[in-house]
Amino acid sequence: MIKNFLLITGFALLLTSCGNTASDTNANAADSTLVADSIASVIDINKFDEMAPNFVGKEITFEGTCVHTCKHGGARMHIIGQDPEKRVKVLASNESGKFNAKMEGLKFKIVGILNETRIDSAYIANWEAEILAGSKDQVDDAAKHNHGAEGDKATEAEEKEMQLIQVENMRKELKDSGKDHLSFYDVECKSFKEVEK
Numbered sequence: 001m002i003k004n005f006l007l008i009t010g011f012a013l014l015l016t017s018c019g020n021t022a023s024d025t026n027a028n029a030a031d032s033t034l035v036a037d038s039i040a041s042v043i044d045i046n047k048f049d050e051m052a053p054n055f056v057g058k059e060i061t062f063e064g065t066c067v068h069t070c071k072h073g074g075a076r077m078h079i080i081g082q083d084p085e086k087r088v089k090v091l092a093s094n095e096s097g098k099f100n101a102k103m104e105g106l107k108f109k110i111v112g113i114l115n116e117t118r119i120d121s122a123y124i125a126n127w128e129a130e131i132l133a134g135s136k137d138q139v140d141d142a143a144k145h146n147h148g149a150e151g152d153k154a155t156e157a158e159e160k161e162m163q164l165i166q167v168e169n170m171r172k173e174l175k176d177s178g179k180d181h182l183s184f185y186d187v188e189c190k191s192f193k194e195v196e197k
Contacts, residue, residue, distance in 0.1 A: 040111050045081035048088055052185045056116045060187065063110070063195060064088065066103045074098030079110065089186040096189035107197045112187040119170060120181040128167045131160055 040061040043051050048062070064079035067087065077099040078087040090110055092098050174182050 055114045060114050061111045065107050069099040069101050069103055074100050090189050093188055107195050108192045109195050111191045112189040115186050117184045118181045124171050131163045
């Protein structure tokens, strides 16, 4: 009887160990982690500004209608929900590919990484100084945030005037907010897919 018990126990150990080695278990755990980490958080585009601070640097997904694509190389597009005044800027990446004008008016599901640009009084002062100095190679994240709102063609003088207006508007917005900075969000697109409205 003891011999039968040892035989059954040995057989049971053999069954549980076959095909489920420690390295297999670790690999399965790693696969599960990868799957869990690759799931994007769903953001309601109509509550984007409220939800965005909680997802900075994370992968998100949302749906909305494309209302503008950058005519200069398809590097950006703007997506809206129910309120046409609230736009989400989506940046093309090597992974997503470029955007094009045929996308305007269509609804898309976007997957990407949420980024935040913080604008404080020092940033605004530096930006204004660069505009007044006529720096042609300035990097202007705030102007890029509003790119396309006024149209894609402007002379250098018109562009300078528009940027100075943006500086004053941003300065007022910062003061009215009562905060030490303003946050602007964009999404670095990993993938996009047309969905039916």
